[in-house]
Each structure stands twice: as C-alpha cells, then as structure tokens.
Amino acid sequence: MKIRRGVIELVMESSKDSLPNEFAALLKAKKDVIYEIALLPGTISGDRSAIMQLWARPMDLGYVGTIHSHPSGVIYPSDEDRSLYSKFGNIHIIVGYPFNLHSWRAFNNEGAEISLEMIQ
Numbered sequence: 242m243k244i245r246r247g248v249i250e251l252v253m254e255s256s257k258d259s260l261p262n263e264f265a266a267l268l269k270a271k272k273d274v275i276y277e278i279a280l281l282p283g284t285i286s287g288d289r290s291a292i293m294q295l296w297a298r299p300m301d302l303g304y305v306g307t308i309h310s311h312p313s314g315v316i317y318p319s320d321e322d323r324s325l326y327s328k329f330g331n332i333h334i335i336v337g338y339p340f341n342l343h344s345w346r347a348f349n350n351e352g353a354e355i356s357l358e359m360i361q
C-alpha cells in the first residue's frame with residue numbers, strides 16, 4: 242500500500258486548521274494507492290473525539306481506512322482508536338503535531354504500526 246504525498250499534505254493543513262480539535266477523514270484507495278480523503282460533514286466537533294464519529298458512516302468499497310490528527314503530538318492509537326480500527330478498514334493513519342511530512346504513522350486494524358510508502 243502507498244499514499245500520495247498530496248493526501249498527507251492536505252491532511253496536515255486541515256489538522257492545523259482544526260486545532261485545538263482533531264481532524265478526521267476516511268481514506269480512499271484505487272488498487273494499492275491511497276489517493277484521496279473523504280471529508281464527512283459534521284465530524285469536526287469540540288470535546289468529542291473526531292475518530293468515533295466516523296463509525297456511523299456507511300462504507301463503500303473505495304474506503305480502506307481512516308486518518309485523523311492527534312494535536313497532542315502522540316502518534317499512537319488511543320484505546321478508542323484501537324476499538325474503531327478493529328471494526329473497520331485495513332489501514333489507519335495518525336498525524337501528530339507539528340503536522341509536517343514526518344509526523345505521521347500508519348497502523349493496521351490491530352493497531353500495530355505498518356510501513357506505508359509516500360509517493361508523488
């Protein structure tokens with residue numbers, strides 16, 4: 242699996258704009274390349290973790306997982322994240338403050354870190 246650099250850049254910018262709240266979206270892939278995110282209306286909220294609001298979303302085949310931000314800068318899944326990961330998707334990305342091209346990691350549906358190549 243690979244991800245386009247532009248997707249990471251877009252999410253980093255959106256994560257900055259969402260501070261101090263989390264930003265969350267679904268990942269869309271064609272073949273083995275994640276090329277787009279799907280924004281969900283109404284998912285950005287105050288106190289409630291953004292990631293759990295993805296759970297109510299009907300899924301189609303193009304969605305392979307989730308991406309969301311951790312303003313704390315801790316780039317590991319929380320218990321809440323792991324719970325969601327176990328229910329949906331194969332690949333989940335967490336981006337962390339300071340939201341640059343190095344401050345992200347990818348995880349599988351068990352919450353274990355996996356490698357994900359960034360391409361142009």
Ligand SMILES: [Zn+2]
Pocket residue numbers: 292309310311318319322335
């Ligand atoms: Zn999280």
